[in-house]
Amino acid sequence: xxxxxxSILIPLMAVLxxxxxxxxxxxxxxxxxxxxxxxxFYTAFGSxxxxxxxFRAVAPLVFTALGFAVASRAGFFNVGLSGxxxxxxxxxxxxxxxxxxxxxxxxxxxxxxxxxxxxxIAGAIPGFLRAFLGTSEVIVTIMMNYILLYFSNHIIRDVFxxxxxxxxxxxxxxxxxxxYQTEWLRALTDNSRMNIGIFxxxxxxxxxxxxxxxTTLGFEIRAAGLNPTAADYAGMSTKRTIVLSMVISGAxxxxxxxVQGLGTFQNVYIQSSNLDIGFNGMSVALLASNSPxxxxxxxxxxxxxxxxxxxxxxxxxxxxxxxxxxxSIIFFIGVKYIFEQLLKSKRFAKGGK
Amino acid sequence: MTHDYVIEMRDITKRFGxxxxxxxxxxxxxxxxxxxxxxxxxxxxxxxxxxxxxxxEPTSGEIVINGQSVTIESxxxxxxxxxxxxxQHFMLVDAFTVTENIILGSETTNAAGMIDxxxxxxxxTALSKKYGLEVDPTAKVADISVGAQQRVEIxxxxxxxxxxxxxxxxxxxxxxxxxxxxxxxxxxxxxEGKSIVLITHKLDEIRAVADRVTVIRRGKSIETxxxxxxxxxxxxxxxxxxxxxxxxxxxxxxxKEVVLSIENLVVNENRGIPAVKNLSLDVRAGExxxxxGIDGNGQSELIQAITxxxxxxxxxxxxxxxxxxxxxxxxxxxxxxxHVPEDRHRDGxxxxxxxxxxxxxxTYYKEPISKNGILNYSKINEKARQLMEEFDVRGAGELIxxxxxxxxxxxxxxxxxxxxxxxxxxxxxxxxRGLDVGAIEYIxxxxxxxxxKGKAVLVVSFELDEILDVSDRIAVIHDGSIxxxxxxxxxxxxxxxxxMAGGHLK
Numbered sequence: 001x002x003x004x005x006x007s008i009l010i011p012l013m014a015v016l017x018x019x020x021x022x023x024x025x026x027x028x029x030x031x032x033x034x035x036x037x038x039x040x041f042y043t044a045f046g047s048x049x050x051x052x053x054x055f056r057a058v059a060p061l062v063f064t065a066l067g068f069a070v071a072s073r074a075g076f077f078n079v080g081l082s083g084x085x086x087x088x089x090x091x092x093x094x095x096x097x098x099x100x101x102x103x104x105x106x107x108x109x110x111x112x113x114x115x116x117x118x119x120x121i122a123g124a125i126p127g128f129l130r131a132f133l134g135t136s137e138v139i140v141t142i143m144m145n146y147i148l149l150y151f152s153n154h155i156i157r158d159v160f161x162x163x164x165x166x167x168x169x170x171x172x173x174x175x176x177x178x179x180y181q182t183e184w185l186r187a188l189t190d191n192s193r194m195n196i197g198i199f200x201x202x203x204x205x206x207x208x209x210x211x212x213x214x215t216t217l218g219f220e221i222r223a224a225g226l227n228p229t230a231a232d233y234a235g236m237s238t239k240r241t242i243v244l245s246m247v248i249s250g251a252x253x254x255x256x257x258x259v260q261g262l263g264t265f266q267n268v269y270i271q272s273s274n275l276d277i278g279f280n281g282m283s284v285a286l287l288a289s290n291s292p293x294x295x296x297x298x299x300x301x302x303x304x305x306x307x308x309x310x311x312x313x314x315x316x317x318x319x320x321x322x323x324x325x326x327x328s329i330i331f332f333i334g335v336k337y338i339f340e341q342l343l344k345s346k347r348f349a350k351g352g353k
Numbered sequence: 354m355t356h357d358y359v360i361e362m363r364d365i366t367k368r369f370g371x372x373x374x375x376x377x378x379x380x381x382x383x384x385x386x387x388x389x390x391x392x393x394x395x396x397x398x399x400x401x402x403x404x405x406x407x408x409x410e411p412t413s414g415e416i417v418i419n420g421q422s423v424t425i426e427s428x429x430x431x432x433x434x435x436x437x438x439x440x441q442h443f444m445l446v447d448a449f450t451v452t453e454n455i456i457l458g459s460e461t462t463n464a465a466g467m468i469d470x471x472x473x474x475x476x477x478t479a480l481s482k483k484y485g486l487e488v489d490p491t492a493k494v495a496d497i498s499v500g501a502q503q504r505v506e507i508x509x510x511x512x513x514x515x516x517x518x519x520x521x522x523x524x525x526x527x528x529x530x531x532x533x534x535x536x537x538x539x540x541x542x543x544x545e546g547k548s549i550v551l552i553t554h555k556l557d558e559i560r561a562v563a564d565r566v567t568v569i570r571r572g573k574s575i576e577t578x579x580x581x582x583x584x585x586x587x588x589x590x591x592x593x594x595x596x597x598x599x600x601x602x603x604x605x606x607x608x609k610e611v612v613l614s615i616e617n618l619v620v621n622e623n624r625g626i627p628a629v630k631n632l633s634l635d636v637r638a639g640e641x642x643x644x645x646g647i648d649g650n651g652q653s654e655l656i657q658a659i660t661x662x663x664x665x666x667x668x669x670x671x672x673x674x675x676x677x678x679x680x681x682x683x684x685x686x687x688x689x690x691x692h693v694p695e696d697r698h699r700d701g702x703x704x705x706x707x708x709x710x711x712x713x714x715x716t717y718y719k720e721p722i723s724k725n726g727i728l729n730y731s732k733i734n735e736k737a738r739q740l741m742e743e744f745d746v747r748g749a750g751e752l753i754x755x756x757x758x759x760x761x762x763x764x765x766x767x768x769x770x771x772x773x774x775x776x777x778x779x780x781x782x783x784x785x786r787g788l789d790v791g792a793i794e795y796i797x798x799x800x801x802x803x804x805x806k807g808k809a810v811l812v813v814s815f816e817l818d819e820i821l822d823v824s825d826r827i828a829v830i831h832d833g834s835i836x837x838x839x840x841x842x843x844x845x846x847x848x849x850x851x852x853m854a855g856g857h858l859k
Binding site for chain 1: 660662681682683684686694699700701702703704705706710713714715717718723726727728730
């Protein structure tokens with residue numbers, strides 16, 4: 001019985017424990033946690049604009065989380081989502097900046113394809129290295145984040161044509177044809193930055209759910225992830241499967257980057273560090289236990305925290321402490337393993353009676 | 354009260370929710386005896402012993418040690434009471450030495466609080482001399498044989514002062530020589546005053562060493578008797594609940610054309626050293642060829658090469674006239690080859706997938722199981738139900754994970770999947786390893802039925818009884834090549850044993 005609710009109960013317990021720890025931290029430093037959380041809640045859900053902002057923040061997270069989930073199912077720990085998202089952003093942005101006057105549907109489709117290609121290639125490299133040379137994907141993807149970060153910055157700084165640049169660090173904004181923001185969504189959400197990226201994200205959720213639930217490729221990815229020797233025995237090529245799953249993973253992350261770039265920011269600019277949508281996407285996927293259908297909900301929680309936490313400053317809580325509170329929630333999500341064990345031992349004790 | 358028994362388990366019941374694993378079981382072990390605990394897979398032997406080892410607590414019933422009623426709530430309490438368990442899967446740290454493994458958790462320290470390895474090594478050497486447990490205390494566990502690792506496990510329990518040793522299916526992982534050695538060690542242990550519970554489903558071992566035997570079936574104790582007073586037929590019948598035949602009935606073979614032909618095959622093992630050396634062998638339609646040999650003489654590499662899982666260095670493998678030497682596993686499967694791998698957990702199944710998905714492992718990409726890359730789960734599940742029915746795979750339906758099936762049922766599932774594709778060549782490694790007599794009987798019958806349908810069957814087994822029972826021809830493998838081919842009717846175990854060890858027939 002318990003098992004059925006576990007998939008909901010465990011993340012819920014993680015979130016509540018995180019909120020509790022955050023409250024303790026606020027108390028210890030002399031702030032009022034109830035006031036703080038009230039402000040968080042009201043900021044997140046108190047205005048149409050901020051609800052729009054939540055969906056704006058959710059879309060890229062759904063993509064990076066899906067990317068992480070696909071790689072995980074193949075037994076590949078993709079820590080390189082940040083870099084894969086960044087190249088998706090930069091190349092999609094470049095494509096949009098270079099072709100400002102293309103008809104809108106073609107231009108949007110073009111950016112989607114370019115972003116997925118760029119991310120897919122960035123994902124294929126560590127996939128290939130692991131499948132054929134046995135390198136550790138964790139080290140390769142971590143290091144590739146830096147390679148792709150500086151590679152992207154180099155492209156923006158030294159390769160972009162001067163007329164595309166607003167100043168040395170940022171490009172001009174993309175044309176209205178290329179922007180993922182639309183007039184009707186802006187009107188609907190009181191000028192928030194919510195954009196069509198959220199619809200792309202929901203389509204991606206369905207596609208990835210379908211991939212694992214219904215297709216032979218999804219079957220092969222799961223088999224290779226759960227037991228590679230048995231997959232080889234069954235005549236599947238685990239090498240091909242790993243590379244393919246990393247291409248899909250990177251393509252999703254790349255598209256997430258494009259949604260962030262063309263939806264939220266409208267331009268391309270020099271990054272000083274790895275994109276946080278990469279790492280937050282990992283947390284989202286972990287919270288959702290890599291289930292494609294759980295990911296939008298987990299991402300929604302992250303988006304709400306992100307948007308709402310800015311309001312905690314009104315309860316006189318310094319922004320640093322707000323970060324500690326959100327981090328403690330993420331921390332408990334990371335260790336949700338503890339709750340799984342807790343539930344298991346409880347069930348065991350019950351069974352023994 | 355007299356203390357005739359070192360351990361008495363009185364009226365023990367253990368429930369897991371609805372499921373009754375042990376139902377009012379009684380077990381008494383006399384001091385200085387080897388007491389066998391016999392039962393099918395899943396009969397409740399391990400549950401019962403886990404209660405002695407402090408890993409589980411009984412729902413009801415009483416455990417009495419030397420006349421004292423006790424509660425064993427933890428493994429450390431069990432150790433305190435002098436109970437030690439030698440697990441089937443060794444609990445050793447590969448990178449540690451033998452000494453380090455033995456003292457792990459109860460380290461001897463000197464005055465400064467540092468581990469006193471010298472003293473520990475001396476104690477272990479003394480123990481191993483006393484009980485004839487030959488080990489090198491300074492060797493790393495990773496570098497010693499499986500038999501030696503088991504001796505380390507035994508020493509671990511003795512070092513902690515165990516008087517009652519529980520052996521959980523200790524021979525499952527051993528070669529015939531190592532088994533003989535272990536049985537000798539067990540006799541030394543009881544001669545030195547220890548008592549032993551031997552969990553097994555092998556009747557020969559019971560006959561060789563045990564004084565008394567308790568048979569349990571479906572969680573109930575059926576009989577406790579002196580081994581000398583019971584026949585193997587009795588024991589098997591108590592265990593399974595019906596009479597069992599040890600000799601599988603079969604008609605004379607009718608071999609036809611060569612299906613599998615191996616010529617001068619050389620295959621390297623992982624370290625790049627040849628494991629199969631210039632091996633040649635033919636298997637014909639309508640016959641079962643059994644490969645007899647001691648573990649590690651190239652059997653695994655040979656089968657992997659035939660099925661495309663390992664590259665051949667040189668030589669030629671032909672299946673139905675097609676040169677498949679460098680074919681991929683899938684292309685070989687598609688030539689109508691079925692393969693039951695030696696390790697069902699490592700190769701044969703994906704334990705976290707459902708039973709139904711495991712049945713689809715070789716056919717998932719073909720119609721009707723899938724079409725244009727889209728799986729048809731109602732077909733997958735329907736097929737699984739049909740195979741579970743036909744091959745008597747028992748479990749709670751086709752949608753449970755593969756790991757929830759018992760070992761025997763997992764093996765039946767793998768065999769069902771491979772036979773169901775109606776392969777012209779069926780390759781089976783260790784068809785009945787770890788299975789009980791009922792399942793063994795069934796699987797051997799199915800293999801012979803395939804041969805009678807005119808299929809070519811190649812069987813690799815470390816068990817000579819099995820090889821003698823099912824084979825029409827026996828190929829003895831030694832050091833990577835075929836050392837002799839004999840007919841089961843014209844040979845004996847002794848003769849096979851000699852060939853397996855590299856000797857020659859007069």
